Amino acid sequence: MKNIFAVAGVVIKELYRRKDFYVLFIITVLICLVMASVNIFNDAKIARYLKEICLLLVWISALVIAITTAARQIPAERENRTLLPLLAKPLSRPQLIFGKFLGCWLACGLTLLCFYIFFGALSAAREHQWLVLDYFQAGVMHWFMLGIVVAMALLGSLVFAAPSSNSTICFIVIGGILFVGRHLDQVAVSMHEPLRTVVNILYYIVPHLEFYDLRDLVIHNWPLIEWKYILLALLYAVAYILAFLLGACLVFRRKPVN
Amino acid sequence: MNSPRTIFLLLLALLVFCFGVAAQLSPQFQAARWSRSTGDIFNVVLGDSRRMFAQSFYVKADAYYHSGYYPTMFDNNEAFKTAHMAADTGAVNSKNHGDEEGFLGPRRNWIDAFGRHFFPDRHTHLDEGGPADDLSGSDNVREILPWLKLSADLDPDNPQTYTVTAYWLRERMHKVAEAEVFLHEGLRQNPDSYDILFELGRLYNESYHDTNRARNVWELAVKKWMKLDPETQKDNRLVFEQIATQLGQLEEKSGKLARAIDWFRAAQKASITPGALQLRIDELQKKLSAPNSVPPEKLH
Numbered sequence: 001m002k003n004i005f006a007v008a009g010v011v012i013k014e015l016y017r018r019k020d021f022y023v024l025f026i027i028t029v030l031i032c033l034v035m036a037s038v039n040i041f042n043d044a045k046i047a048r049y050l051k052e053i054c055l056l057l058v059w060i061s062a063l064v065i066a067i068t069t070a071a072r073q074i075p076a077e078r079e080n081r082t083l084l085p086l087l088a089k090p091l092s093r094p095q096l097i098f099g100k101f102l103g104c105w106l107a108c109g110l111t112l113l114c115f116y117i118f119f120g121a122l123s124a125a126r127e128h129q130w131l132v133l134d135y136f137q138a139g140v141m142h143w144f145m146l147g148i149v150v151a152m153a154l155l156g157s158l159v160f161a162a163p164s165s166n167s168t169i170c171f172i173v174i175g176g177i178l179f180v181g182r183h184l185d186q187v188a189v190s191m192h193e194p195l196r197t198v199v200n201i202l203y204y205i206v207p208h209l210e211f212y213d214l215r216d217l218v219i220h221n222w223p224l225i226e227w228k229y230i231l232l233a234l235l236y237a238v239a240y241i242l243a244f245l246l247g248a249c250l251v252f253r254r255k256p257v258n
Numbered sequence: 259m260n261s262p263r264t265i266f267l268l269l270l271a272l273l274v275f276c277f278g279v280a281a282q283l284s285p286q287f288q289a290a291r292w293s294r295s296t297g298d299i300f301n302v303v304l305g306d307s308r309r310m311f312a313q314s315f316y317v318k319a320d321a322y323y324h325s326g327y328y329p330t331m332f333d334n335n336e337a338f339k340t341a342h343m344a345a346d347t348g349a350v351n352s353k354n355h356g357d358e359e360g361f362l363g364p365r366r367n368w369i370d371a372f373g374r375h376f377f378p379d380r381h382t383h384l385d386e387g388g389p390a391d392d393l394s395g396s397d398n399v400r401e402i403l404p405w406l407k408l409s410a411d412l413d414p415d416n417p418q419t420y421t422v423t424a425y426w427l428r429e430r431m432h433k434v435a436e437a438e439v440f441l442h443e444g445l446r447q448n449p450d451s452y453d454i455l456f457e458l459g460r461l462y463n464e465s466y467h468d469t470n471r472a473r474n475v476w477e478l479a480v481k482k483w484m485k486l487d488p489e490t491q492k493d494n495r496l497v498f499e500q501i502a503t504q505l506g507q508l509e510e511k512s513g514k515l516a517r518a519i520d521w522f523r524a525a526q527k528a529s530i531t532p533g534a535l536q537l538r539i540d541e542l543q544k545k546l547s548a549p550n551s552v553p554p555e556k557l558h
Contacts, residue, residue, distance in 0.1 A: 040404050041427060041436045048322060049404040141376075182373055183332035185366055208369055211376050216326035222378055222389045229375040 003091045004099040011103020012110070015069060021111050024061035028115065031057060032122055047126035051219045054122055058115040059142070059215070066108045066146045067170045070153035071163045073100045074252075084257045094249045101154055101245055108146040112139055133224055138214040141230065144237035145212030149174055151244035152207075158251040177209045207240040300412050312413030319343060319405035325388045327378040329361045337361060342383065343402055344418060347425040349456060351496040385430055399430045410444070417451035420444030424457050434465040452494075455479035456501050469508055476505050495528040502528065503535070515546045 015021060032054045040046050074096075077083040087093065116139045124130050149170070156166040180187065184203035188196045211233050217225070300308045320341035321328035329335040336356035345352040359381045365371040382388050384399040406423040413419070420441055427437035438461055444454045456479050463472035479501050486494065506521035519542050526535040 038404075040407055041431070041433055041440075043400055043403070043431065043433070046400050046404060048401040180332075182370075183330065185370070186332045204369070208373060211373055214376060216377050220322075220325035220378065220389060222325065225375055229372070232372070233376070 003095045004102055007091070007096060007099025008103035008106060011069075011073065011100060012107050014103075015065075015107040015110070020065055020068065021114075024064065025111075025114060025118075028054070028057040028061055029118060032118075036122070036126075045126065047123060048219050050126060051119070051123055052215070054119050055215045055219065058112075058119060059213075061115065062108060062112055062142065062146055063149065063171070063174065065111055066104065066149045067153050067167050067174075068163075069107060070100075070104045070150040071157050071166045071170065073104065073154065074157050075163050078257070087257060093252050097154065097245060097248050097252055101151055101241075104150040104154070105143075105147050108150065109143050112143050112146070127221075131218075131221065134218055134221075137225060137230055138218045141212040141214055141233060144234050144241075145209050148207050148209065148237055148240045148244070151241045151248070155244045155248040155251065158248055158255060174209060177206055178213065181206060181208050182210045207237075211236070304412070308412040309416075312409045312416065312419075315405045315409040315412065316341065316416075316419060319402040319409065322402045322405060323384050323399070325378055325382055325384060327381055334361045334363065341422075343399075343426070344422045346383070346385065347422055349421060349425070349453065349497060349500060350418065351494075385426075397430050399426050402426065403431075410440075414444075414447040417444060417448045417453040420448075420451075421453050421457040424461065428461055428465055434461065437461055437465075450482050450485070452479040452482040452501070453497055455482065456497055456504075459501070459504065463504070463508065469512065473505065473508055476501050476508075480505070499525045499528040506538075510542065515542050518542055519546070 032050065035053050036050055074083070077086060086096065091099075116135055120130060120132075120135050152173070153166065153170045156170055157163060160166040160169065181203075184199055184206075188199035188203065191199060214225070216222075304311060317328075320338070320343050323341075323343040329338055334356065337354045337358035338361070339353040339355075340350060342354075342358075344350040345354065362374065362379065365374070378389070380389070382391070384401060385396045387395055388398055403423065403426070406419055410416070410419040410423065420443070424437040424441045424444075427433045427440065438458070441454055441458045441461065445451065445458070448454060455475050459472045459475040459479065462468045462475060480498070483491065483494070483498050483501070491498070502521045502525035506518045506525060509515070509518035509521060519539055522535050522539050522542070526532040526539070529535055
């Protein structure tokens with residue numbers, strides 16, 4: 001466990017040395033402030049369009065940070081020839097994978113914290129209320145969704161040749177799941193066999209990332225989701241994270257280090 | 259040739275030449291029928307595709323009206339063919355059928371059933387309190403306005419965007435001045451729009467209680483509607499019925515009963531429920547035939 005945390009610590013330090021987060025955060029803040037300055041029929045209480053834009057930017061930024069950070073971890077170690085010395089220490093390959101995952105995931109958590117604090121402040125400035133529990137639910141669900149994304153990107157970094165191809169494929173797959181994942185079974189109905197069965201199987205095996213997208217509920221101030229459903233969704237996420245990480249460990253076991 | 263002075267002079271000559279060509283071409287370009295230079299930023303960047311975006315933002319406004327409970331392209335949207343925020347203004351012919359409460363249908367499987375806990379799954383309208391069912395929060399309908407404004411900016415030729423926006427501004431936000439300005443802006447873009455004139459008349463009548471201006475505007479709206487070809491008139495009978503009914507009520511209030519009857523008869527021809535209007539006409543005729551009635555006047 002100590003080794004895993006040591007690797008994770010290095011990944012987190014790498015995130016705050018890189019400028020990705022700062023750039024994305026400043027762009028998000030600037031766009032939101034510009035949008036907030038727009039005068040709409042002299043009504044300063046209109047807030048939901050601003051919340052929607054802010055959350056959209058948070059989601060895009062978080063996905064970019066999660067995928068690009070996770071996708072370059074192991075290829076960068078290999079490219080810099082630091083993978084071999086790293087594994088020469090008393091550090092097993094699964095520990096390295098779990099450490100890298102934990103580091104990326106915690107780093108995503110830190111960035112989400114900053115983004116959601118800004119989002120909360122922006123909402124409060126317009127709506128004059130702090131819906132802390134709502135934002136907490138949305139943030140935690142978002143973070144666990146990013147856990148699946150990070151695990152998926154880590155597995156992809158061991159399967160695909162370059163970080164760029166891995167990142168592109170991850171963006172397409174995750175975008176596809178978020179947009180049509182919920183409706184794949186309906187899409188399958190209009191198809192002929194054997195495609196119908198294939199799409200139906202896909203529907204059941206892909207991680208349903210759309211569960212974690214609570215943006216509509218937060219934007220329109222819907223009541224809190226019952227905690228038991230949140231807990232179930234988090235368990236669902238943990239199952240997929242473990243599945244991807246175990247897959248990554250299996251692939252990495254046979255990979256040459258150099 | 260290579261001296262800095264020569265290069266500087268050559269650059270200056272090129273600059274003068276460019277300026278001259280630009281000065282020559284600019285007026286021709288601006289006057290050209292295909293020119294985009296006279297349009298706004300959306301027109302320049304998006305061209306005609308801006309109408310598509312405008313429609314998307316109009317639908318987005320309706321999704322906000324439902325606090326996010328809205329069918330996707332995969333769901334049954336029979337009950338959402340006409341935007342509810344427009345239908346609720348009373349000036350738009352609704353083409354909605356089916357169950358607006360349950361477009362999601364029965365739960366298809368465990369993933370679908372579980373997933374329904376994580377997005378809005380109840381039909382509500384912002385003007386009726388939204389998800390909190392709190393009627394005191396009906397002014398939350400303001401949240402649809404940014405998207406409607408954006409939609410109007412992108413497609414200024416769609417009168418419905420102006421009328422819907424003005425209606426909610428006036429009815430729930432009590433921003434009558436802003437509604438009037440927006441309707442006038444719409445009228446500048448769509449000078450023949452009887453829809454906008456009807457809404458403007460409602461604003462004068464209900465908010466300013468200026469019956470003379472309301473009458474003038476509605477009568478102009480009737481003239482514009484009469485100029486339509488019969489097929490278009492058939493599709494837009496609801497708005498004519500509304501205008502004629504409003505004019506009838508206005509005349510009735512001002513004691514011009516014969517004119518009121520004429521307007522109600524006109525409305526009756528366009529109405530899908532002429533029986534209710536007939537009762538009104540009968541009532542007015544009784545009043546008219548009473549000994550101390552106001553002398554009848556002819557409809558111009």
